[in-house]
Amino acid sequence: MSTAADPGDGVSRLRALHRGRDAGDPLVLPGPWDAASAQIFAEAGFEALATPSHGVAASLGHADGETPADEMFAAVARIVRAVEVPVTADIERGYGLPPGRIVERLLEAGAAGCNLEDSEGGEMAAPERQAEFLSAVVTAARGRLLVNARIDSYLRDVPDPLADALARARLYAEAGAECVYPIGAPLADIRVLARELETPVNALATVDGPAPRELGAAGARRITFGGGLMVRASAAVRDMARELRGT
Template sequence: MSTTGSGPGGSAAQVLRGLHRDRAAGDPLVLPGPWDAVSARAFEAAGFPALATPSAAIAVSLGYEDGATPAAEMFAAVTRIVRAVSVPVTADLEGGYGLPAPELVERVRESGAVGVNLEDTGPSGELKDPRAHAEWLAEVRAAAGPELFVNARVDTYIRGTSGPLEAAIARALLYAEAGADCVYPIAAPAADLPALRAALGGLPLNALAAPHGGPAFAELGRLGATRITFGPGLLLRARDDLAALATGIRENARG
């Protein structure tokens, strides 16, 4: 069920890119985050037109801490998810695992994913130099051509940066110039979305949402979000539900 081929609507990458275009203000693209084939199929069956894997959720599902999943295991997990569904899949590949841009792009192609989420946090937890990161993103863009949707994550809000909004805008504009298709100032508060939207012009803006609570998706869209993702939130919600189920089964077994 790989999505890498072309069909009546064009390649899966073109389909994914098209989903970000011409969206009404109150109708952002909502992309749930599968962590395995079962969750991917559940989200597809619910009618979502594309999926966005979260690296933190895949890490938890494989028994790793966030950021500690070996690259080979992450690519293998993404490959299984892509194989399980017929909708486009974009993959969170953290900071790119230190891979040169051409090798990263080739491994993404081999996985079947048609989009990537690449963050600007370095391996030691520090923010990367924005210009150096932009240069690397430009190399990814050049190696991939149009058949890869690049979502550039901006981490100023989660790294204790002074003036995170202004820093996020500065980084986002550099990444956009480097060829990013979308920018993702992760954990930006809803109140900052209008300023981010205004600064970015027509470039798609990714916002993080909780699986329950927080502003409604339509409200996030009206504030400026083009698309909405969840990080590991959906897995954590499923984990809590599974824990409650396990407790109920155990209590039933005790009579």
């Protein structure tokens, strides 16, 4: 088993990976759901990893969004310990913990960054309220975590998701988020968001959507996969199980 790098070194490395990237060469962050998958991605040469809450939840036997905080942070810690590359963690909206405690739990787990989303229970938080929350997390982190602000405008019943995502992204960047994640934004909107925002844009890559290089060419500087890689791996295991059963 590898020995995890120092968290302070990890966040510096993670920040550096977001900078100076050419169009079409985004930072691609696979989403490991356990220590074994993390080691496979790291051994393949990926420079950093991004845990998905959906994938981790499934690996622990929970539905997406129903993982207890202690189990999620423990899973992140196991992944961090398994690799030497920086790991950023999807922790949904922080499990109701106060900002200072969120930071403590992430640092205890060895994470170099985190995703924090702006909806909970199917409802989006008011943008100003979410910006205040993000600002409190950033202040508590004191530079020790890279905060990626997930924007759920494309997942909810928002009349103009592009305009809403742009407004939220600007507020969240002012609050200290170093990356914004308009999850589910189509390629055309990624182009607009990347052009209009100074903050790096994280795009979601899906099996039936644009490839990472296409998203990068559109302006996305960071690519993640949500629970998609875990779903693909599970499908492979399902096929193997059928083969073993002779069906």
